[in-house]
Amino acid sequence: TLNYLVTLFFHTSIPLSSLSILQSDLSLHCLLSSDDHNGMCGLSELVSSCLSASKSSRDSSPDQRTTKDNTESIGDTGSSNGSTEKTQPFFRCSQFSNVPPTVRFYTKGTKVTKPNRKICSRLTWCHNSLLPIVMRHSLAASHFKVVEETNQWIGYWGRHLKSTDYRNILPHQKVNHYPGAFHIGRKDRLWTHVSEQIDRFGSTEYGIVPYTYILPREMESLEEYLEENPEAHVIIKPPASARGTGIMVTRKMKDIKQDSPLIAQQYIYRPMTINGTKFDLRLYAYVPCLDPLRVYLYEEGLVRFATVKYSNSMSTISNKYMHLTNYSINKFADRDGISSDPVPKWRLSELWTYFEERGIDSKKILESIEEVIVKAFIACEKHIRDHMLKQIHSGYVCHELFGFDILLDEKARPWLLEVNISPSLHSGTPLDSSVKAPLAKDVLNMAGIYINNGPVEQFKTSSIYMSRPRKWPKSSRQLEKEDECRNAYAGEGSPSSRLTARLTPEDVRLLVEFEDEMDRKGDFRLLFPTKDTVKYMKYFIDVPYGTLLLQRWQLEQKRGRTEGVARLERLCREGIVLQEDIDSSDSEVSDHSSDDDGEDEDSEEEV
Known part of the structure; x- marks a missing residue:
């Protein structure tokens, strides 16, 4: 044939x-x-x-092929409907030769080409009580079956695993948490890492979280703060709880348990309000990879309102339906006789429209929110990464969706209240479904789910495995280049052109993974790294080589991605993407035509 x-x-x-x-x-x-x-x-x-x-x-050009590929698929544009008479493709092909395809996911009601029985038998997803309905619908549309944990499965979405359980994750499986994600998900750990950055750079530059006391060890400091500020209040929260559990606003020390692990967050006394009501934002950030760090923000989100109009009167401070915006709390307002109206909630896009109609610069507010999100990840990424490296053997088996809760004060300054490592995708209302169904579909597409057509025990000889980055341990040749480039960065303070002048097979795999990921991002938007994020590099405690490489790559793509994609395709066509990282001079690849381009762009940037 x-x-x-x-x-x-x-x-x-x-x-x-x-x-x-x-x-x-x-x-x-x-x-x-x-x-x-x-x-x-x-x-x-x-x-x-x-x-x-x-x-x-x-x-068609590579860019046109990418556009066509995206527009062919119902659901890739963020539509919550997804229903169509046209049968949609099951696989999404890579932009590059010798790189296997990934499964396409859609929203409920989409007709998808059904693979043969051999492939269908491998479309299994691990059962978990936290697997949301909207995600089950996307999985079912692409012919996946949910099976018990004891069966063979390739995907998992659910509660956080114990750290030691990650050691049992196989190279062909994908789980939706990083071991060590508690470093950003626990409120005490998040504050600890942010406060370390405040010590390094000052609160003006890194004050992204309201000042927080970790109890009971800082109980005396909290008491001094309340005594010195008669009108001040704090929000008391358990450090690892979610959905409003155990939250209260107080200034009385007697209300605070003296021997329980808690955090006390200084209360933002003058929040921005809409129609007199306090609100906060639930935003969805996705991290498909920690090394190199990549952070995406979903275009849509939720605006959650308190039930009762806001007042800063001391007599109202105990009213949780006025001062707390958690939906898990305010949904009981009807039961408690506070309000008979439905709990208010907006789509994020409605908030931006509201701002623009009143002359408020929504673009500037969004940019400041994005800065908070990136800084939060940078403050915590090394701690998560160090924990992860102790627990897993293949760095590509994890990904994670995070829920960021942001409060705007009366000056439109964003404050990060907390980060949720298992944000609820429960869709109890049509508005929730309109946001979370496309979100679930886009997360699954971004995860890059591969189907191994051979025996599981032979997976490490398959092109799926061979074309993936972060297959540890690394070769001495790769480590030598990484040390050289990191030392150069320490001396020069910027990602050097030598990062991309000569690409190793591991470099090619990493960049191919990133470019294919960008091709299937749906309604996610890349926050880091971009051509404009070099300014954040100084905040890293210890910059990974991969992050330096990707930041340099992004600088070189500022005029368009066509040349970079074409360069990678030439190397993939030569089989470099499948080449083992052996310790020989052949493990580095020179592309002379792109070397000159890299040097020219570096010179322009230095000028």
């Missing part, structure tokens, strides 16, 4: 370079065909599919 296709390529003026790109499409087409039991497809059907795909590839 392939010999026949080569002949067709010559006689139809189709570039031979397209053949390597289409080889994965050919095998996928066979796998997706269910005409007979062994999953083989007819030659005429195969040729027709390839010629059609090649014509599309030939007639």
Whole structure:
């Protein structure tokens, strides 16, 4: 069949370079065909599919192919409907040769091509009581079945695992938490790491969280603060709770348990209000990788309101329906006779519209919120990463969605109240569904779920495994380059052009993973790294090599991604992406045409 296709390529003026790109499409087409039991497809059907795909590839640029690929799929535009009569593709092909495809996910109601029985038998997701309905719908649309934990599975979404359990995660599996994520999810750990950054850079530059007391060890300091500020209050929270459990506002020391682990956060006394009511924001940040750190923010979110109009009168301070915005608390206002109206809640996009209609600069507010989110991750990433490295063998098996709770004060300054490592995707209202169903679908797409077509025990010889980065331990050659570049950064203070002048196979895998991830990001927007985020590099306690490489790569793509993607495709076509990191001179790849470009751009940046 392939010999026949080569002949067709010559006689139809189709570039031979397209053949390597289409080889994965050919095998996928066979796998997706269910005409007979062994999953083989007819030659005429195969040729027709390839010629059609090649014509599309030939007639469009890489950027156009990416756009077409995204717009083909219902749900990739953030639509919560997703229903269509057209059958949508099951796989999303990589932009690069020799890189396997990932599964496409959609919202409820989308018709998706069904793979053959062999592939379907591998579409299993681990059961967990926290697996939300909107995610179950996306999984079901792509023919996944939810199975018990004792069965074979390739994906997991649920409660945080014990640190030691991560050691049992297999290379072909994907779980939705990082071991050590408590460093940002626990309120006491978050404050500890942010306060360390305040010590380094000052509160003006890093004051992103209201001043916090860790109890009971700072009980005396809290008492002094309340005595010196007669009108001050604090919000008392358990350090590891969620959904409003154990929260209260007080200034009385007798209300605070003296022997319980708690945090006391200084109360923001003058919050921004809408129609006289206090509100906060629930934003969704996604981290597909810690090394290199990549942070995405979902375009949509939730605006959560208190039930009762706000007052800073001392007599109202005990009214939780006025001073607390947690939906888990305010939903009981009707039961308690406070209000018979539904709990107010907006989409984030409605808030931006509200601001713009009143002449408030929503873009500036969003930029300041994004800065808070990036700084929070940078403050905690090393602590999470160090913990993670002790527990897992393959760095690509984890990803995580975080819920950021942000409060705006009367001057529109954002304050980070807390970070949730298991943000609720429960959709109890149509508004919730309109935000969380597309969110769940986009998270699954961003996770990059691969289907291994061979025996599990042979997974490490598959192209899925060979094309993935962060397969530890690293070669001495790779470590040598990393040390050299990190030392150069320590001396120069900026990511050097030598990072991208010569790419190792591991570098290629890392950059390919990132570019494919950007191709399937849906309604997520990249916050870090971008061409504008070099200013944040100084905040890292210890900058990983991968973060330096990716930041440099982003600087070089500021004029467009076409050249960078083309460079990676040349290397992938040569098989570099599958090359083992052996300790030899062959493990580094030079691309002379791109070397010159990198040097020129570096010179311009220095000027």
